[in-house]
Amino acid sequence: MSASDAEKTARGLTRRQAVKLAAAAGLAAAGGLAAPRLWGEKTGAEVFVAKAAGYDADLVGLLRRGLAELGVKPAEIAGKQVLVKPNLVEPHAGAGHINVHPRMVRAVAEAFLALGAGTVVVGEGAGHRRDAYLVLEESGLAEVLAEDRLAFYDLNSGPVARRPNAGGWSKLGDLWLPGRLLAADIVVSLAKMKTHHWAGVTLAMKNLFGVMPGVVYGWPKNVLHFAGIEPSILDVNATVHPDFAIIDGIVGMDGDGPIMGDPVASGVVVMGRSAVAVDATACRVMGIDPAKVGYLQTADGRLGTIQAARIEQRGESPAVVRRDYALLDYVPAQRNLRLAS
Numbered sequence: 379m380s381a382s383d384a385e386k387t388a389r390g391l392t393r394r395q396a397v398k399l400a401a402a403a404g405l406a407a408a409g410g411l412a413a414p415r416l417w418g419e420k421t422g423a424e425v426f427v428a429k430a431a432g433y434d435a436d437l438v439g440l441l442r443r444g445l446a447e448l449g450v451k452p453a454e455i456a457g458k459q460v461l462v463k464p465n466l467v468e469p470h471a472g473a474g475h476i477n478v479h480p481r482m483v484r485a486v487a488e489a490f491l492a493l494g495a496g497t498v499v500v501g502e503g504a505g506h507r508r509d510a511y512l513v514l515e516e517s518g519l520a521e522v523l524a525e526d527r528l529a530f531y532d533l534n535s536g537p538v539a540r541r542p543n544a545g546g547w548s549k550l551g552d553l554w555l556p557g558r559l560l561a562a563d564i565v566v567s568l569a570k571m572k573t574h575h576w577a578g579v580t581l582a583m584k585n586l587f588g589v590m591p592g593v594v595y596g597w598p599k600n601v602l603h604f605a606g607i608e609p610s611i612l613d614v615n616a617t618v619h620p621d622f623a624i625i626d627g628i629v630g631m632d633g634d635g636p637i638m639g640d641p642v643a644s645g646v647v648v649m650g651r652s653a654v655a656v657d658a659t660a661c662r663v664m665g666i667d668p669a670k671v672g673y674l675q676t677a678d679g680r681l682g683t684i685q686a687a688r689i690e691q692r693g694e695s696p697a698v699v700r701r702d703y704a705l706l707d708y709v710p711a712q713r714n715l716r717l718a719s
Contacts, residue, residue: 381472392488409647414440417434423655424435424656424692425650426443426448426650427699428444430628430646430647432481437481437647442493444649444692447693455490457494460498460499460565461562461565462490462501463565463566463589464500465476465585466513468504472512475640475642476570478570478626481522482626483500483519483522483523483568488526495564498527499528499562500531502532504534505587505599506695507598508534510542517659529536531558534593534595536556540554541560541619542566545615545617547612547613547676548605550601555663556589566622566718567623568585569585569625570626571626571648572631573628573634573664573704574711577672577711579715581623581656582624582625584620607673611679612680615681622651623649624647624648625660627648629642633704637687644699648717655682658684658686662696665701666715666717667717667718668684670715702716
């Protein structure tokens with residue numbers, strides 16, 4: 379696809395997105411990342427942590443309470459198109475600790491619809507399998523989406539548009555993003571709480587690899603891997619800048635994540651507006667020091683904050699719900715990540 383053809387797919391952007399992209403282009407042209415402008419005017423962040431004993435809990439009520447704690451009011455959501463990007467990695471039936479649970483996807487959709495969202499759609503570009511609908515079927519999400527009449531979009535294919543790389547940590551140059559993603563007013567990164575054998579952890583920030591179209595970046599997003607996983611995580615987050623980050627930690631995964639690890643019944647949901655602060659809090663829940671996770675350390679002060687003193691914790695204290703995830707000493711990315719007691 380030529381640049382001119384790709385640019386045609388970007389029509390229909392909201393004014394908010396146009397302003398955001400213009401600001402990103404200005405930063406890239408300036409040749410640097412001025413932290414206050416890229417991050418925003420706030421010097422801190424709010425993160426809500428809630429206990430949830432299982433997927434049969436009142437997840438909609440939990441999420442609505444969390445959104446209220448974050449200061450989200452109906453006027454902010456009313457009439458907007460919300461794109462929920464869940465973590466769907468592999469089509470493993472019965473292995474619920476690999477993918478975001480279908481009931482969590484349903485609850486997120488219902489929570490935003492209850493606040494007046496015009497539409498809620500689900501989009502994902504699975505990293506390991508080209509057949510997105512096989513992943514949907516095996517994960518159990520297809521049935522939920524059909525019952526709730528929620529549209530699903532395979533972000534690995536379809537129209538794409540070129541956007542300036544607002545980060546510049548990698549050598550990727552401009553980024554190609556799905557037109558469906560760019561058309562959304564609100565983007566929600568709905569991640570699973572997991573360890574990762576290359577990045578240390580995979581949470582809301584790493585989850586955004588799934589918005590990068592496979593038709594451009596390959597399977598499993600090989601172009602991003604070749605450009606460097608950590609700098610690519612930073613670039614994608616700086617450019618896409620999700621509006622909300624929600625982590626399904628009701629059942630997570632430790633050890634050899636993000637696919638081959640073991641289930642961990644953590645019984646928590648972590649959410650906020652800042653993916654950086656949400657990931658840092660989730661790390662603390664997992665018994666991991668976010669300052670020892672390379673991309674989170676780099677993001678601190680540039681894309682958000684990982685500093686506990688600058689994160690206003692709502693709901694449960696991370697220390698109270700902490701459950702140390704198993705880390706593998708023979709995996710370099712997981713070595714020495716443990717949070718001090």
